[in-house]
Amino acid sequence: MRNEKTDIGSRMPLIGVFAVTVLSAVSRYGVAGEIDQSKICIVSTDQEALECRPGELMYFQPRTWGNEQLATRIAALYCDFNYRIMHTPASVICVYTNARTYLLKRPK
Numbered sequence: 722m723r724n725e726k727t728d729i730g731s732r733m734p735l736i737g738v739f740a741v742t743v744l745s746a747v748s749r750y751g752v753a754g755e756i757d758q759s760k761i762c763i764v765s766t767d768q769e770a771l772e773c774r775p776g777e778l779m780y781f782q783p784r785t786w787g788n789e790q791l792a793t794r795i796a797a798l799y800c801d802f803n804y805r806i807m808h809t810p811a812s813v814i815c816v817y818t819n820a821r822t823y824l825l826k827r828p829k
Contacts, residue, residue: 756776756777756778756804756816757776757777757778758778760777760778761777761778761779761780761814762774762777762778762779762780762817763779763780763782764779764780764781764782765781765782765783765784766784767798767825770795770798770799770817771819771822773799773817773819774817775801775817775818775819775820776801776816776817776818777816777817778814778815778816778817779799779800779813779814779815779816779817780812780813780814781795781799781812781813781814782811782812783811783812786811789810789811791811792808792809792810792811792812792813793808795813796808796813796815797821798821798822798824798825799815799817799818799819799821799822800813800815800816800817800818801815801816801817801818801820803816804816
């Protein structure tokens with residue numbers, strides 16, 4: 722059994738298929754009329770996510786591979802739970818909300 726780390730670049734074809742599947746699923750479940758399907762905010766960091774506009778699609782793709790909790794964190798902070806959230810252990814596609822961004826400023 723091989724145990725090797727994979728960078729995100731080698732996963733791009735898989736991520737592309739995932740993104741197309743997600744956009745199809747969003748359309749199939751009736752959200753397409755409410756969400757602008759022609760735009761997607763692609764982010765890898767919190768700072769980039771903060772530049773997205775509420776109500777637009779957001780695609781989180783990490784710069785590095787290996788932290789499966791990161792996708793869950795991104796969904797918890799930035800995804801509007803009134804819409805479907807599609808994710809893999811390393812990526813998330815959802816409708817962006819800034820309703821919980823105040824949590825980024827909480828002292829630890």
